[in-house]
């Protein structure tokens with residue numbers, strides 16, 4: 167008994183000694199090493215560009231730890247789902263602004279920027295669009311009315327929009343979406359024009375994933391945005407989702423970021439998360455070593471982003487806040503820990519990694 171007590175006291179004093187050096191070592195070796203960052207240090211105050219999160223409105227309303235973390239850490243917010251077509255425009259003549267307006271009000275009260283996501287996408291399409299019958303002019307009117315009603319509603323409140331999302335397949339061909347089928351390839355350019363007419367002050371982005379996969383998709387995306395720019399289509403930025411994984415080749419991240427910057431447009435890392443279990447191992451746990459690896463990967467991406475010209479740094483947005491809220495676990499049906507906060511909204515080593523990226 168005495169021995170046990172002594173052991174407990176000893177491990178306590180070890181934790182204290184370690185925390186003075188900047189990290190606490192947990193006697194439980196499967197728990198990640200928690201960074202000791204002063205409580206008044208936050209992501210939004212420490213980074214030289216906006217740092218954002220995608221937010222879930224239900225959690226924002228009901229989970230106090232979630233809400234407090236959002237208020238404290240981030241300067242920019244994207245609605246994870248509340249500004250998608252399925253949420254905002256459920257029927258042809260019905261718009262539901264409830265959740266999106268809640269977020270806009272929350273952002274105003276807490277001095278956050280709102281990035282709008284997304285006006286034209288092949289997913290989150292309500293049945294009235296997929297079943298819509300009409301000639302080319304009717305489809306054009308649908309597109310224009312959809313974009314302009316939404317952008318007008320949020321004029322002066324939403325700083326920027328992902329106008330078109332995921333228009334490419336991974337092989338670099340245009341995705342055979344309903345928009346391409348009904349409107350032809352220039353629906354992309356016209357979507358930007360319609361959005362710009364409705365709010366000339368909003369910054370307009372083309373958003374996609376896979377810039378870091380390799381040259382095929384990346385080149386297709388870069389060719390599109392360069393073509394839009396050359397034609398004088400009002401495009402201001404390129405959004406790289408960066409739903410990535412810890413074992414992606416680092417030079418692929420670097421190339422993705424630097425080539426996006428070479429367009430001269432603003433660059434938004436718009437949906438960052440770093441999956442730690444890309445091989446879907448159902449029994450994997452986040453070991454301290456794996457958590458440290460994740461920290462290094464976050465640091466690498468942030469450092470590469472921080473090196474592009476300041477005027478092009480629109481910001482980095484992670485796709486939600488904590489490992490408890492990530493879409494990755496549900497979407498891929500596996501345990502994973504892709505975000506900088508753990509299930510209890512404690513800062514992970516990845517949080518320290520983000521700060522290290524701008525040292």
Ligand code: XIL
Nearest residue numbers: 246247283331332407409437485493
């Ligand atoms: C995801 C959300 O996170 C999920 O909650 C939803 O069920 C499906 O959409 N690329 C995008 C995002 O542009 O809108 C997606 O968000 C993730 C992939």
